[in-house]
Amino acid sequence: MPSDSPAPLISLTWTDHVTGTRGFLVVDRLVRGVSSGGLRMRRGCTQAEVAGLARGMTVKEALHFDPHATGVRYVPLGGAKGGIDCDPRDPAAYGVLVRYLRAMRPYVETVWTTGEDLGLSQEVVDRAATEAGLVSTVQAVYPLLDDLGSARRRLADSFALTVNGIGLDSLVGGCGVAESALTALDRSGVAHRDARASVQGFGTMGGATARFLSQAGLRVVAVADVKGTVFNPDGLDVEALLAARDAYGTVDRGALRDGDRELPAEAWLAADVEVLVPAAVSYAVDPVNQAAVKARWVVEAANMPVLPEAEALLAARGITVLPDVVVNSGTNAWWWWTLFGDIGADAEEAFAHTRRSLRALVDGVLERAARDDCTPRAAAHALAADRLPLMQERFGWYGAGASPGPGGHRSRPGPHDGGT
CATH class of the missing domain: 3.40.50.720 (NAD(P)-binding Rossmann-like Domain)
Known part of the structure; x- marks a missing residue:
């Protein structure tokens, strides 16, 4: 990204009260009020690393945005990333992951869609998210979907597919x-x-x-x-x-x-x-x-x-x-x-x-x-620098589709269904 890119919208450090492990979340920017980026776990993970990855996610999303495309439903999102400074093989790692997601729950519910990354499988992230009380690690994007039920079934069916013994x-x-x-x-x-x-x-x-x-x-x-x-x-x-x-x-x-x-x-x-x-x-x-x-x-x-x-x-x-x-x-x-x-x-x-x-x-x-x-x-x-201003103009950092629902809170439909 250009050197004059705006500073991250959200950048925070979390400390696990049980083990002292540190975790990080960086939301580089939002599009329609939502960002996308996985959660990694590795010994030595730093806030600077997570910030660089979040900025990279902003670029990835922008590169998949075609301002001239018609009939395309995939809406571009902003970039974000999460990271935990912990060896995923450590016996305490799963508990750390659950507590991290519990602490990050307000962000996952409203602005950050996440899922597996280095050191974590989607199955482990999903299981920990459920224990942390989350509906889904992608629930922040739900208000942008035309038909939530069909979308969730489609994604669940896709995750159930295997090709020569390996999941799609x-x-x-x-x-x-x-x-x-x-x-x-x-x-x-x-x-x-x-x-x-x-x-x-x-x-x-x-x-x-x-x-x-x-x-x-x-x-x-x-x-x-x-x-x-x-x-x-x-x-x-x-x-x-x-x-x-x-x-x-x-x-x-x-x-x-x-x-x-x-x-x-x-x-x-x-x-x-x-x-x-x-x-x-x-x-x-x-x-x-x-x-x-x-x-x-x-x-x-x-x-x-x-x-x-x-x-x-x-x-x-x-x-x-x-x-x-x-x-x-x-x-x-x-x-x-x-x-x-x-x-x-x-x-x-x-x-x-x-x-x-x-x-x-x-x-x-x-x-x-x-x-x-x-x-x-x-x-x-x-x-990406060419496309980001077009995304900003068309969708804005915060979009109407990402506004809170009745009572000031987003709806929380259905059971947990994974991340990105």
Whole structure:
């Protein structure tokens, strides 16, 4: 976002009275009175990190806003993010999550729609939200829906869908990341069968990205998890590895084939590939280790995985970073396409819509980057800066649809149904 962007509308720090754990919420801006952004949990999470992610969500929403589109129901939202400085594997983590959501309940009920992010699954967020007394982690958007009952059924039906054993909600984000990489390959005339990929992180986003890249014909030669890097120059059996991972994305090494090798954790970064996908943690590529990168494209499936100084050094070496605000925006957009009714509860429709949208978005960003002689990240922020004033003019920070209901409070319909 431009340096003259307004300060966040809401920025607060919470301290757990039981453990002393700190949590954060940043609402960067509102559109029609609502913001969108997930909740992450990791040891070392900071307020500054959450603020950067919230600003990124503002950009993601703006990039999916087409002021000239007709018949589109998905309304753009503002950007927000939540974070908790806690190891999600800590036995006390779930209780911390419940108490955090209980403290944030007034914001979730009125201005902040949220859901899974790094360190948290949607199932865990949903369960904790119910214990915290929330109807839904997306209930702030309910007043903007034409038919709340149909919208909630559509979303619930979509979450019930699985494709080859994996939930649709865990696949659409990776579908968008993979399509972003494929768009870059296609624009450069690189055949999919001639391209190799390395993926850091094999959880929801990394695993799905690896699946869709493999299905498109790329050889996924390296996958990294907390135990290290699994490598095979001839290509890994992605589906077998997906079937052998645990809830945290760690692959059971007993499932490795002859020819699969175990390498150190950092080996994924230096793999001789065309496409490098950091899909695990923020700040994974820094000014020092970027020197090991051999890939032609770094595709940011995680949020903020490449530090700005590292990106500048990569660009100087002719390596293009496809930014997170573009390529990993598919999950967030899918929630709203589904809830607002632009797509139905159908996996193929979801994948097709995601592919069309992300391809068009990446094409537009790369064309803007070429026109302005800048990085794709700068081009994405420029496009968002063009669209935000139009959103402001058309919808405003606070919209009539987001005003309190009778008695000064929003209605609270039905049982809990998830986040974004």
